[in-house]
Amino acid sequence: MMSDQIISMVDIGxxxxxxxxxITDCNNWIEFRCYQKKAEIINRNIIEAFPNxxxxxxxxxxxxxxxxxxxxxxxxxxxxYCIPLKVSGKFRKEFEYMQQNCTLxxxxxxxxxxxxxxxxxxxxxxxxxxxxxxxxMANIDGLTGIHNRAFFDKRLKEEFTRHKRYSRIMCIILFDxxxxxxxxxxxxHQYGDFIxxxxxxxxxxxxxxxxxxxxxxxxxYVLILPETDIKEGLIxxxxxxxxxxxxxFLSNGKYMPIKISLGISSINENSENPxxxxxxxxxxxxxxKKNGRNMVSTIVSENKR
Numbered sequence: 001m002m003s004d005q006i007i008s009m010v011d012i013g014x015x016x017x018x019x020x021x022x023i024t025d026c027n028n029w030i031e032f033r034c035y036q037k038k039a040e041i042i043n044r045n046i047i048e049a050f051p052n053x054x055x056x057x058x059x060x061x062x063x064x065x066x067x068x069x070x071x072x073x074x075x076x077x078x079x080x081y082c083i084p085l086k087v088s089g090k091f092r093k094e095f096e097y098m099q100q101n102c103t104l105x106x107x108x109x110x111x112x113x114x115x116x117x118x119x120x121x122x123x124x125x126x127x128x129x130x131x132x133x134x135x136x137m138a139n140i141d142g143l144t145g146i147h148n149r150a151f152f153d154k155r156l157k158e159e160f161t162r163h164k165r166y167s168r169i170m171c172i173i174l175f176d177x178x179x180x181x182x183x184x185x186x187x188x189h190q191y192g193d194f195i196x197x198x199x200x201x202x203x204x205x206x207x208x209x210x211x212x213x214x215x216x217x218x219x220x221y222v223l224i225l226p227e228t229d230i231k232e233g234l235i236x237x238x239x240x241x242x243x244x245x246x247x248x249f250l251s252n253g254k255y256m257p258i259k260i261s262l263g264i265s266s267i268n269e270n271s272e273n274p275x276x277x278x279x280x281x282x283x284x285x286x287x288x289k290k291n292g293r294n295m296v297s298t299i300v301s302e303n304k305r
Contacts, residue, residue: 013085013121016107019066021046024116033085033098046119050083058082065104065117072104076124083121091125094132099125141215143193144200152214152222159212159224160274163267171233173223174281175240175262178293180219187254194251195258202243207236222281230266230298237262237296245294261288262296 013033015026023041031038041049047059057079061072074082076099085098101124107116139151147155156172163170177183177195184192196219203221207213212224225233244260263284265277280299287297 012123013119015046015083015119015121016116017046017118018116019114021062023049030085030121035084035086046083052084053082061104062117065106066114069106069108069114071106074100074102074104076101076128082119085121085123087125088123091129094129095125098123099128144197144215146200146204146221147212147214149214149216152212152216152224155212156224156274156278159226160267160271160277163226164271168267169227169229170267171223171225171228171230171236171264172266172277172281173225173233173237173240173262173264174216174220174278174285175222175237175260176218176220176285178259178261183256183258187256191251191254191256195249198247198249198251199244199258199260202247203240206240206243222278228266230264233264233266234296234298237264241294241296259294261285261293263288264296264298266298 010027011029013027013030015030016024018024023044023046025042026034026038034041036049047054058074061074064070065072079100081097081100082102083100084096085100087095087098101122103120104117105120106114107118109115139147141148159170162168177199180192180195183195196215200213200215200221203223204213207223207225210226212226214222216222223236225236228236241260241262244258247258249255249258263281263286265280265284267277271277284297284299287299288295291297
């Protein structure tokens, strides 16, 4: 029949089921992408064939469709996929299975009685890939590959709120490259860009996964260290300072010793807002500049360097 030919050729997946959730048929699209052959899933309960569907959200929607004849929509945002299907080659590194938006709808006989339902599967892997790419572009600094200031500002507010609510410890380290204008003027902006990227790489290798590292602007960088007190933060800051001072920034025969100045602040009962915490780190950074550069400072007097 014409309808059967169309269903077999459409670029969506279609699975038909009876009222007992037994798979009665599926189109070629499903068979080409399924990890099982069509003969292996036909006449089997869909939950037996695809155990990942043994979830209350799926079974509840099946009952609702059969009882009320409505449609149920399963969004990729909530479930990623309904059944595990092979993802297109260019997305295999990003997704384990095809990302799907799915619809469950009733099948009626000529008397309008519900006799089963069908599951329609749309592959949205490409859409999700580009959505994630746009998010990365919005949050990542294009030169260094670390987070940008917009992302940092957002996360600082979130982390500040969380740490204040649960009375947790947290530090901020603000640092920049000493005499960076001299680097650009002497060896050129291309070498300056190399310094910015290489420095970001070195620091990223030193910090923890939970730490939030961003380019704050120009040659200035910032770190959020969750669950870290001022003493621990000073150790981290000093290790970063030492790593940069000892590293040989050599590119295309060009070399210049690079040093950084750092300021550190920590959250406490007097911290009114994220801006206050950042301001204290900035004041500590200024103190490092004032006292000779290439050092770590904090405005907490007993820890000052």
